[in-house]
Amino acid sequence: MLFIYAFYALCGICAFVYFYTRAKLSSTEDPQFLSFQRSYLIVYLMAVAGDWLQGPHVYALYESYGMTKHQIEILFIAGFGSSMLFGTFVGSVADKYGRKTNCFIYGVLYGGACLTKHFADFNILMIGRLLGGIATSILYSAFESWLVFEHNKRGFNDDLLSTVFSHASLGNSLVAIVAGVGAQYAADMFGFVAPFDVALAILTLMCVVVVFTWPENYGDQKAPVQKSFVDAWHAIKSDRKIFCLGLIQSLFEGSMYTFVLEWTPALTQAQEQSGGADEDGEHRGKIPHGYIFASFMVAIMIGSSLFKILSKQHRPESFMRIVLLTAAVCLYVPIAIPGSAVLVYTAFIVFEVCVGLFWPSMGCMRGTYVPETTRATIMNFFRVPLNLIVVGILLQNLPMEVIFQCCVGFLLLAAVCQHWLFVLAARTNYKATMQTAAMSSMDHFQVDALPQKMPIKDDVEAINAI
Numbered sequence: 001m002l003f004i005y006a007f008y009a010l011c012g013i014c015a016f017v018y019f020y021t022r023a024k025l026s027s028t029e030d031p032q033f034l035s036f037q038r039s040y041l042i043v044y045l046m047a048v049a050g051d052w053l054q055g056p057h058v059y060a061l062y063e064s065y066g067m068t069k070h071q072i073e074i075l076f077i078a079g080f081g082s083s084m085l086f087g088t089f090v091g092s093v094a095d096k097y098g099r100k101t102n103c104f105i106y107g108v109l110y111g112g113a114c115l116t117k118h119f120a121d122f123n124i125l126m127i128g129r130l131l132g133g134i135a136t137s138i139l140y141s142a143f144e145s146w147l148v149f150e151h152n153k154r155g156f157n158d159d160l161l162s163t164v165f166s167h168a169s170l171g172n173s174l175v176a177i178v179a180g181v182g183a184q185y186a187a188d189m190f191g192f193v194a195p196f197d198v199a200l201a202i203l204t205l206m207c208v209v210v211v212f213t214w215p216e217n218y219g220d221q222k223a224p225v226q227k228s229f230v231d232a233w234h235a236i237k238s239d240r241k242i243f244c245l246g247l248i249q250s251l252f253e254g255s256m257y258t259f260v261l262e263w264t265p266a267l268t269q270a271q272e273q274s275g276g277a278d279e280d281g282e283h284r285g286k287i288p289h290g291y292i293f294a295s296f297m298v299a300i301m302i303g304s305s306l307f308k309i310l311s312k313q314h315r316p317e318s319f320m321r322i323v324l325l326t327a328a329v330c331l332y333v334p335i336a337i338p339g340s341a342v343l344v345y346t347a348f349i350v351f352e353v354c355v356g357l358f359w360p361s362m363g364c365m366r367g368t369y370v371p372e373t374t375r376a377t378i379m380n381f382f383r384v385p386l387n388l389i390v391v392g393i394l395l396q397n398l399p400m401e402v403i404f405q406c407c408v409g410f411l412l413l414a415a416v417c418q419h420w421l422f423v424l425a426a427r428t429n430y431k432a433t434m435q436t437a438a439m440s441s442m443d444h445f446q447v448d449a450l451p452q453k454m455p456i457k458d459d460v461e462a463i464n465a466i
Contacts, residue, residue: 052179065120082133084387091380095219099146165360169304251414254389273339303356316361328411
């Protein structure tokens with residue numbers, strides 16, 4: 001009953017935070033921006049719906065086809081490996097031949113992966129995993145690259161970009177909950193392959209909407225694909241802020257994807273060690289996966305709403321340091337207190353709130369520091385280390401406690417990188433402010449002319465830390 005009551009409590013908190021942010025924070029009435037935001041969110045949410053619909057029953061489908069546990073593990077590893085090997089190349093193609101085209105290819109590839117689920121053949125299913133891995137790389141790079149380019153091209157205020165990312169994160173969580181329920185209903189009615197057919201229909205519709213509503217945009221069209229690849233690598237090596245971003249994303253997302261694989265055994269173990277039985281007579285070792293998953297999604301929604309509040313006062317470079325440290329503490333709880341279901345579950349909820357803060361924050365920081373000409377390529381470079389982390393952990397077959405220890409270490413290192421990025425960004429802003437002050441007469445210099453995206457107190461704190 002703990003998990004069910006917690007789910008309803010979280011729903012109440014989420015509703016309160018959402019309406020509080022709407023009441024306290026002014027929203028834009030610009031019809032052009034609202035139309036642009038709607039155009040992006042419709043396509044993006046259909047894209048993530050096609051992804052979420054496939055998640056709940058993929059393992060069950062493989063089992064129903066008679067695949068062994070080892071074969072299923074190989075199929076999962078193939079998906080991460082495909083994303084790692086082909087992701088950077090796909091990003092270069094997006095920058096050269098168009099982000100809209102790449103988003104269309106996402107729908108085609110993931111739709112093809114859905115079709116392979118109709119065949120109980122290991123080799124065909126392997127092809128589907130390879131297609132799905134490439135598609136995942138596109139989902140986490142081309143869509144955002146298209147958004148940032150169009151947002152800047154149309155001259156919208158930079159602060160409005162954080163609004164789009166916040167709404168995208170909020171919508172992503174809502175879609176995940178609806179997709180989970182829809183996938184379960186389809187599977188109950190028509191079998192395990194039915195959710196993949198629903199995903200195929202949504203991805204097909206997404207492709208149609210992209211073709212008729214999105215304009216095309218590019219990185220550097222004139223550069224050959226291999227040059228875009230080289231330029232992206234050079235940008236990461238030469239700009240420490242981009243390098244920091246890559247490390248932060250890889251370390252956090254590597255921990256997050258590992259957490260997805262480990263939360264079920266961690267909570268099950270905590271329930272079993274608590275002993276006894278629930279009020280309804282069920283053994284404590286049994287956990288309601290559906291309610292817990294929905295609780296996690298609601299927690300992410302809370303995080304995305306909190307981002308809107310925090311981003312009005314501080315830049316993500318500043319508050320993400322605390323978020324990453326908090327995430328590390330949360331994943332230390334199942335190591336320190338593995339037998340307390342209440343504390344472990346609470347820690348996992350707080351971790352998911354951190355995830356809800358992470359997504360829009362990273363989107364804003366990438367929009368600021370990643371160069372437009374090779375944006376998609378660089379973003380896919382960031383995904384190589386995180387795929388290595390997940391594949392490495394899967395192959396090692398480590399004990400659960402060791403896996404969480406690795407995640408805590410990754411998150412602490414990410415927090416260090418985040419502080420480094422904060423100092424670098426503050427130093428750059430501070431130098432720009434001093435140059436502006438030197439070029440202006442002191443009689444006409446006003447504090448209001450200083451950069452507003454990072455509060456002055458954050459800059460001073462960072463400069464004192466240097």
